[in-house]
Amino acid sequence: MAFENVVYPAFIKQEEGSFGIHFPTLLPDYGWENYLVSGPSKKEATQNAKKALAYLLAGALYDNEDLPNQAPIPANLVTEEMELVFIKTSYSDYAKEIEEHLPGRHWHICFNRDEKSDFRAVAYKNKQGFWDVKVDGDLPIGMEQEKLLQLCPKYPVICTARLRVEAEEAFDSFILRVKEI
Template sequence: MAIQSAVYPAFIMKNKEGYGVHFPTLYPETGWKHYKSLGKTKKEAILTAKKDLAYFLAGIVYDHEELPSNAPIPADLVTEQMELVWITTVYSDYAKEIEEHLIGRHWHIDYNRDMNSEYKAVAYKNELGEWEVRIDCYLPVEEQKLLQICPSYPLICLAARRAEAEEKFDRFVLKVEEILNK
């Protein structure tokens, strides 16, 4: 694994369940509202956050994606209820556990990232480290026509990164819709 240790800003906030650790720089859309880690005490929350951060970053490296920037949390967004902390994680502390967890890792891909879309695919990591993207829904098109637009159907493509897989899946769906609209 290419990551040895990392430090990311977070904040801890007391809630009904205990103490939640939020990572707004890792999860820009949801990190301010939803905690990533939880503990009954601050100490337990920080220990959980170290492990969760290691898992998260290892998944990014495993997926061949770029690690998020180590951007600080703007002080003006931190309220009195929040305590700003820096979470330090060391990959080797969780390496065996993480590597067992990464086996069988997969993604679900929705057409145009719309979870209500009828078109869905799933991607699994193969022995070569590539993602095999396969259709994961019913397509009302004859298999012969599907094989014309994608000779490896139901394998849609191989991809190194999630963004590449999503782009190729979207192009495949557009071809399927062309067939359906004829």
Template sequence: MAFENVVYPAFIKQEGGNFGIHFPMLLPETGWDFYLTSGPTKEEAIQNAKKALAYLLAGELYDNEELPSQAPIPANLVTEEMELIFIKTSYSDYAKGIEEHLPGRHWHIYFNRDWESDFQAVAYKNMQGFWDVKVDGDLPIEMEQEKLLQLCPTYPVISTVRRRVEAQEAFDSFVLRIKAIVNINHIASQQKRNNN
């Protein structure tokens, strides 16, 4: 896992007493509104951005993803308060810190990508370099342990995957199957009560 002298487009913008470095193309969901890192001067902000970018890219590779696109920031989206810059970074410049940081890395996974969901999972990397997706805590619904183990013999580990999107899909599928069983049981119970 390494990358050397990779360059990503960013913009620097004065925000309060600091200079924030934004990566809108690298982080399209948050990069326009929130900076990845900042500093009291432009120079310090850029130095901080080199480190933050190296950690972010190393995390992507650790997650079994490809390095993200280095697409430029479209000129028509640049406003007056933005100063376009390019941040160059290398794994080797921050290797020691990255290698200490990555082993504790894990994923939090939410049902249907809903951050407020009661259904949550967590994934940790195993010795083979894949991710074991495990139900985080107890399922927030009643279900007999025997039926749960029939549905998923390795419960609470529900899947082993390579990439985060696969973990999300596996967890969504698992929760939908659980909900279907619970709904069927609920309907059967109602019908039984109605027949009595």
């Protein structure tokens, strides 16, 4: 897992006494409204962004994903309070910290991605580099153990997946089958 001298577009925006670094094309779900990191000065915010970006990219590779697209920020969406910047980072600059951090990495998955869902799973990377997805919490009261084991012989492990999207699909499918019982 490595990447060197990758560059992602961002913008700096002053936010209540600090400067926030936003990655709207890298994080389209929340990058326009929420900054990834901030700092008391533009220089410190940019330094913080280099590290946060390295962690984010290393996490994607650790999750068996490709590096995200380096799509430009559309000029027509840039406002006066935004200063466009390009954040350059390298894995080697933060390798030791990242390698200490990643082994504890895990995912939380909500059924149908609804944060209010009663059904959740958690995934941990196994020795083969895949993700073991386990039920996180209890299934519906009254579920017979025998029927549950027919649906999922390795319960509480639901499945093993290479990618997060596969894990999410398998978890949703499992919960739908449980609801049918």
